[in-house]
Amino acid sequence: MSALRQLASRFFSSDTVFARRTVGGIQPLPFKEDSLRSRIMSTPIPQQLTIPIGAADGPEITLLVDIGEQVSKYKKLAVINISAEGVSDVPVHAPTSGVITSIENSIVADHSQQQQLCINLAADGHDEALQLEPQSNYSLLSRTDIVFLIRDAGVIGMGGAGFPTADKLSKCAESAIEFLIINAAECEPYITADETLLRERANKVVLGAQILKRASAARRCIIAIEDTKPDAIDALNQALQNETGLDQGCELVVIPSKYPSGSERQLIQCVTGIEIATGHHPTENGIVMHNVGTAYAAYEAIVEGKPCISRFTTLCGQALKTPKNFEVLIGTTADFLFELCGIETSNKQKSIVGGSLMGSEFGSDKAAICKTTNCIIAASANEFQAPQAEQACIRCGFCADVCPSKLLPQQLLAFSKTADTTQLLGHGLLDCIECGACDYVCPSQLPLVSTYKESKKRIENRRQDLELSDYWQQRFQFHQYRVKKEKDQAVSRKAVVPAKPTLAAEPAVKEQNDEADFISKEQASLDIAAAVARVKARRDEKNK
Amino acid sequence: MSDLMAGAPFQHSGRNIAQLMQTLLYALLPGIFASLWFFGFGILINIAIAITFAVLAEAAMLRLRNRVSRTHLSDRSALVTALLFAIAIPPGSPWWLVALGIVFAIVIAKHLYGGLGKNPFNPAMCGYAMLLLAFPLEMTGWHIPFEVINGPLTVDNLGIPALTAERELLSPLSWGGFKQALLLAFPFAASGAIDISEFVDGLAMATPLIEFKMAGKSALLAARESGVSLFARESETAWEIINISYLLGGLFLLYKRIISWHIPLAIISTVFVLAALFYAPGHVAIYGTPYLHLFGSATMIGAFFIATDPVSAATTRPGKLVYGIIIGVSIYSIRVWGSYLDSIAFAVLFGNFCAPILDQYCRPRIFGHGLRSKTDRARPNEAPVKS
Numbered sequence: 001m002s003a004l005r006q007l008a009s010r011f012f013s014s015d016t017v018f019a020r021r022t023v024g025g026i027q028p029l030p031f032k033e034d035s036l037r038s039r040i041m042s043t044p045i046p047q048q049l050t051i052p053i054g055a056a057d058g059p060e061i062t063l064l065v066d067i068g069e070q071v072s073k074y075k076k077l078a079v080i081n082i083s084a085e086g087v088s089d090v091p092v093h094a095p096t097s098g099v100i101t102s103i104e105n106s107i108v109a110d111h112s113q114q115q116q117l118c119i120n121l122a123a124d125g126h127d128e129a130l131q132l133e134p135q136s137n138y139s140l141l142s143r144t145d146i147v148f149l150i151r152d153a154g155v156i157g158m159g160g161a162g163f164p165t166a167d168k169l170s171k172c173a174e175s176a177i178e179f180l181i182i183n184a185a186e187c188e189p190y191i192t193a194d195e196t197l198l199r200e201r202a203n204k205v206v207l208g209a210q211i212l213k214r215a216s217a218a219r220r221c222i223i224a225i226e227d228t229k230p231d232a233i234d235a236l237n238q239a240l241q242n243e244t245g246l247d248q249g250c251e252l253v254v255i256p257s258k259y260p261s262g263s264e265r266q267l268i269q270c271v272t273g274i275e276i277a278t279g280h281h282p283t284e285n286g287i288v289m290h291n292v293g294t295a296y297a298a299y300e301a302i303v304e305g306k307p308c309i310s311r312f313t314t315l316c317g318q319a320l321k322t323p324k325n326f327e328v329l330i331g332t333t334a335d336f337l338f339e340l341c342g343i344e345t346s347n348k349q350k351s352i353v354g355g356s357l358m359g360s361e362f363g364s365d366k367a368a369i370c371k372t373t374n375c376i377i378a379a380s381a382n383e384f385q386a387p388q389a390e391q392a393c394i395r396c397g398f399c400a401d402v403c404p405s406k407l408l409p410q411q412l413l414a415f416s417k418t419a420d421t422t423q424l425l426g427h428g429l430l431d432c433i434e435c436g437a438c439d440y441v442c443p444s445q446l447p448l449v450s451t452y453k454e455s456k457k458r459i460e461n462r463r464q465d466l467e468l469s470d471y472w473q474q475r476f477q478f479h480q481y482r483v484k485k486e487k488d489q490a491v492s493r494k495a496v497v498p499a500k501p502t503l504a505a506e507p508a509v510k511e512q513n514d515e516a517d518f519i520s521k522e523q524a525s526l527d528i529a530a531a532v533a534r535v536k537a538r539r540d541e542k543n544k
Numbered sequence: 545m546s547d548l549m550a551g552a553p554f555q556h557s558g559r560n561i562a563q564l565m566q567t568l569l570y571a572l573l574p575g576i577f578a579s580l581w582f583f584g585f586g587i588l589i590n591i592a593i594a595i596t597f598a599v600l601a602e603a604a605m606l607r608l609r610n611r612v613s614r615t616h617l618s619d620r621s622a623l624v625t626a627l628l629f630a631i632a633i634p635p636g637s638p639w640w641l642v643a644l645g646i647v648f649a650i651v652i653a654k655h656l657y658g659g660l661g662k663n664p665f666n667p668a669m670c671g672y673a674m675l676l677l678a679f680p681l682e683m684t685g686w687h688i689p690f691e692v693i694n695g696p697l698t699v700d701n702l703g704i705p706a707l708t709a710e711r712e713l714l715s716p717l718s719w720g721g722f723k724q725a726l727l728l729a730f731p732f733a734a735s736g737a738i739d740i741s742e743f744v745d746g747l748a749m750a751t752p753l754i755e756f757k758m759a760g761k762s763a764l765l766a767a768r769e770s771g772v773s774l775f776a777r778e779s780e781t782a783w784e785i786i787n788i789s790y791l792l793g794g795l796f797l798l799y800k801r802i803i804s805w806h807i808p809l810a811i812i813s814t815v816f817v818l819a820a821l822f823y824a825p826g827h828v829a830i831y832g833t834p835y836l837h838l839f840g841s842a843t844m845i846g847a848f849f850i851a852t853d854p855v856s857a858a859t860t861r862p863g864k865l866v867y868g869i870i871i872g873v874s875i876y877s878i879r880v881w882g883s884y885l886d887s888i889a890f891a892v893l894f895g896n897f898c899a900p901i902l903d904q905y906c907r908p909r910i911f912g913h914g915l916r917s918k919t920d921r922a923r924p925n926e927a928p929v930k931s
Contacts, residue, residue: 023911028555189555265912278912356555384554389615391561392661396854397804398559400861405911410859411903428910436553443559444661449552 017222017253022270024404025258026437028189028357030228035192035316035323040200042327043340045096049121049331050368052108053078053092061117065100072097073129074307077119088167091154093307095329098123109334109353109367109376111160111360118368121331132305138211143173146215146302153301154308154371158293159183159262160354162372165212165294171283172216178286179272180218182209182295184225184232185255185262188355191375193312194292196325198225198232202239205292208299209250215298216288221250223292224271226257259357260435264289266404278431293374313373315341318380319348328369334376335365343378352377356384357436391444399438399448405431409438409448416455421462424455432456466534473526481518561660565620567802568849571793572627575845578789579631582782585725586635591627593642593729598626601647605655621660625649628849629668632842632889633675634683636728641682645671665896666856669889676889787844794848803852806861810868811847811875812838818876831880843875846888851895858899863906871895 054061062079065071075094082088098121105115135141135149151166182205186194198205206223213221225233236252255261255270265276268287276282282289290298293312300306309330316323321342328337334351352359353367353376369376377383399409407428415423429452438448579587602622606612629646649671657663676683797803819834837843851857851871858867871891878887 026557028557269911275915276912277915278910352551352554354552357553359552359554361551379554385556385558391616391619392659394561394621394661394855395857395859396564397859397861397864398801400859400908401804406908407910408860408903408907427907428913431910431912439553440555441557441559443561443564445556445560 017220017251017271019224019253019255020270020273022258022261022266022404023406024402024437025261025266026402026440027257028259028440031189031316031356032192032195035190035314035325036196038322038324040196040312040325040327041340043329043332043337045123045125045127045329046332046336047123047125048101048333049095049098049123049329050106050108050333050366051077051092051095051119051121051331052110052116052368052370053119054080054117058116063103065119067100067102069100070098070124071100071121073127074132074309075130076307077121082164082167088164089151090156090164091152091307092119092330093154093309094121095309095331096121096123097126097128107362107364107367108370109362109373110162110370111354111372113360113362116370118331134305135302138302139214141214141302143215143217146211149305150215150298150301153297153306155294155297155301156308156371157291158297158311158371158374159291160372160374165290165298168288168290169212169215171281172218172288175283176286177216177218177283177288178220179268179288180209180213180216180221181267181271181287181289182212182221182223182250182292183262183264183267183289184223184229184236184292185267186229186292187226187257187259187262188357188375189259190316190377191314191355192316193314193325193374195229195232196314197292197296197312198229199235201296202232202235203242204299204303205295206236206239206250207303208295208297209290211298211302212290212295213250218288222253222271223250224253224255224267226261227254228257259437260404260433263404263433263435265433308371311369311371311373313337313369314375315378316375317348317352317378318383319344319378330369330371332369333365334362334367334369337369337376338365338378341378344380347380348378349381349383350379352379357440358434390446393444393446396443398441398443402437402441404435404437405433407432409452412455413446413448413451416451419455419458421459424459429455429459469530473530477519477522477526480522481515484518485514561619561621564802565624567800568624568797569620569627571796571800571802572631572790572849574789574793575786576627576631578782578786579635582786583635585722586637586728587631589725589729590630590633590635590637590642593639594626594630594633594646595623597643597646598622598629598650601650602655605651605659609655609659611659616660619660622650625654625667628845629671631845632668632672636725637682639729641675641679642729645675648674661855663855664900666850666853666892668853669850669892672889673893676884783841784839787839787841790844790848794844797848797852803848803854804861804864806864807852807857807868807871808847810865811851811872812843814869814872815843815876818873822876822880837876837879841879842888846871846875846892850888851892856892856896856899858895858902858906860903860907862908863899863902866902866906867895867899870898 053063058080060081062081063077064079065075065077071077071094073094073096076091077094077100078092080090080092082090101120101122103117103119106118108116108118110116138146141149147166147169150169151164155165157163157165157168184194184198186192209221209223212218223236225236227233233252233254240250240252253271255267261267261270264282268282268285268289269275272287274285274287276285276287297308297311301308310327311330312325313328314323314325315337320338321344323341326337326340338348350361351365351367353362353373354360355375356377359375359377393410393413395410397410400407403409405428411427412424412429412432415427416429432449432452434449434453436449439446442448576587576591599617599622602617606616626646629649630642633642633645649667653665653667653670654660654663657665794803794808798805798808815837816834819832819837822831823833824831832840847868851868858864871894874891874894875887878884878890882890884890
């Protein structure tokens with residue numbers, strides 16, 4: 001029946017949105033029921049918070065506090081200047097009151113697997129807060145006001161990418177936005193943070209979605225959720241009915257459960273039927289997407305005036321006695337949360353941040369929760385099968401069947417092994433979203449995604465090397481030119497002929513021409529030399 | 545591989561090569577039972593010999609190539625090769641023929657090219673083709689199904705009274721039949737008994753298609769015209785049932801998603817379309833009906849089990865379709881205009897030749913490629929941003 005309705009709506013009303021069939025995808029065991037059993041819990045205030053403020057080699061950071069300073073809750077601790085123009089500042093706020101003890105590098109529970117600069121805050125337990133400025137009537141705020149407030153609250157994409165939300169919103173000003181899609185798909189196994197958030201606070205999420213819709217001037221707002229989350233769907237339906245919204249309400253689309261349907265481009269295709277061209281931003285097609293958690297953070301930032309100091313994180317895995325979802329302060333360490341869930345330390349084999357398909361292992365339990373930490377898995381020894389001896393690729397094509405980007409993983413693997421950059425790029429290596437679906441189905445247990453990541457890194461390094469060598473080539477050419485010019489001048493100085501005053505402007509032009517001429521001649525020979533060197537390098541690489 | 549990258553994804557479907565091969569073996573069972581029913585123990589003896597030598601050859605080659613034989617042997621790929629090969633060989637072939645073919649398949653066609661996953665040609669079909677070229681006589685001698693010999697009608701029509709004497713020996717599922725099959729496989733064990741191969745050679749045919757091609761309106765055709773029940777052990781119905789069994793096995797593989805529908809569908813529909821186009825009733829040439837081409841030959845096993853060998857087939861979806869069409873055309877052409885009896889082996893090997901180029905040029909459109917975004921359409925002069 002619903003299929004008929006979908007068919008009918010396709011022909012008769014272009015305004016109804018419905019879930020379309022997407023390419024590829026898998027249906028892994030979800031392992032979500034354990035953490036769904038309890039409500040969202042708030043944590044006690046940890047004694048020590050490690051608040052990440054950015055990678056050491058990342059964007060510039062402006063510190064606003066000193067070591068030893070007493071700070072109140074919500075105080076701005078630092079500002080991360082993502083771009084040089086200062087438009088993408090992301091402030092970091094104090095999650096509770098206390099004293100700044102030190103600022104040092106430590107491990108953060110995110111996918112970079114690198115140490116980040118963190119502010120260590122010793123909580124005093126009083127939780128003394130600054131006065132907040134709630135915007136009771138947010139419908140009166142202008143677009144720019146909303147963007148400003150969201151920027152000031154330090155909201156970034158809570159889904160995992162961590163792109164500053166305010167930037168995404170200001171990008172929407174460049175083109176007319178048709179669809180704002182709120183991504184509630186949450187398709188990856190283990191993660192239930194968005195689901196529980198919707199289950200319990202759907203009203204606030206819908207309000208947040210309305211705020212984002214207003215800020216991006218989107219014509220329609222669609223909340224997309226997988227059909228395996230009935231409680232959340234019910235809550236959303238309820239919230240949408242009660243909605244005292246702005247101009248036009250939000251719409252709910254229930255999509256079939258298929259990993260990775262929550263991936264941005266795949267979800268856009270599923271919900272709107274629009275395929276975003278590679279290398280283009282969805283806003284160019286009038287689409288913008290935000291995560292459920294981001295919508296909630298936007299709600300808090302505007303309606304409650306509260307900066308982003310906490311997030312929803314799933315704690316799960318067989319090593320935990322009671323897996324659950326927490327509203328956790330940014331900077332809480334993983335071991336603190338493990339304790340709250342009752343960890344069997346002897347049983348824990350590894351800690352993973354993210355889900356079981358795209359997550360990364362992190363080494364230290366002292367790793368701090370950052371704004372993008374959606375899930376932490378304390379995996380027991382037999383939770384995930386140990387990597388088996390990888391067998392040969394038999395080209396069964398299971399991987400190609402499940403690839404959401406319609407790539408040919410089996411071919412990419414072969415080309416990765418021979419380091420054939422041209423073929424890799426031709427076969428769309430850079431379109432790989434690293435979802436891991438190919439790995440999941442591979443009967444030969446091949447580490448496909450890791451191989452592609454490696455290849456991507458190799459190609460990127462190579463590109464940087466070439467860029468660098470081009471730079472030095474230019475420097476060298478200029479140097480040669482200068483040496484030659486100095487020599488020429490030394491010669492001409494011996495037989496100096498006074499120039500006519502009317503031609504005073506000429507030498508400069510001539511000099512430029514000389515330089516261009518010399519460089520173009522040099523260029524030809526150097527190009528040949530460079531090509532030979534490249535061929536040689538490639539041969540060396542292959543021989544290795 | 546750097547330590548940073550190791551790991552993700554952590555979850556796995558649990559599928560492995562051994563399971564795939566196991567399912568493939570199960571899917572072959574109905575066809576094997578049908579052959580057993582109609583042709584007797586010859587096929588089981590073929591399978592036993594083939595498996596023995598396949599495992600020995602595989603173990604020896606793995607050892608020579610310094611691979612851990614236990615893990616690699618357990619992938620069961622050698623078993624699949626052995627089974628497919630054994631089915632293709634006429635039941636009642638001498639043991640050395642089977643052994644030679646399977647050793648060639650495993651050692652030369654598989655391991656000398658780099659082992660599992662690296663062989664450009666289907667090993668079982670390589671072995672078969674080698675035998676067909678080197679021992680044409682032995683490779684075309686097929687058992688005559690039981691009823692053909694025992695039924696009074698057929699015996700009369702065949703007009704070879706000598707055969708009636710052997711009916712007990714040839715009864716396929718009897719002790720005599722088993723003994724006879726053993727004797728055929730191991731002729732040195734026969735102590736002065738009747739050399740059965742003498743007449744099996746000249747008379748027996750592989751499939752109705754071949755009978756049709758070679759014998760035209762022969763005695764067997766006459767037997768067909770006089771009407772036989774479906775489950776009688778008569779030549780044509782036998783092959784029908786065997787083909788339907790392989791078709792069922794193939795559908796099971798499709799259901800289990802071990803193979804995709806592209807190659808079988810392309811082959812079967814190509815053969816069907818060609819046969820329908822060229823078929824002319826009453827025509828002197830031996831074109832045969834589409835039905836004969838699909839169910840009176842080895843088309844089903846070829847389409848579902850042999851051409852779908854992933855290692856040597858095309859691997860992209862559009863490539864698989866073209867690959868299937870190439871094989872379908874080859875099957876039909878070799879059958880009708882070529883001099884070989886049936887053509888699955890050569891057709892599949894020809895398809896294998898084409899597979900790499902198909903993979904290179906028949907590729908699906910990558911998600912997000914070959915599109916122009918809205919903004920491109922609005923500003924056609926600007927080059928799209930390269931990622």
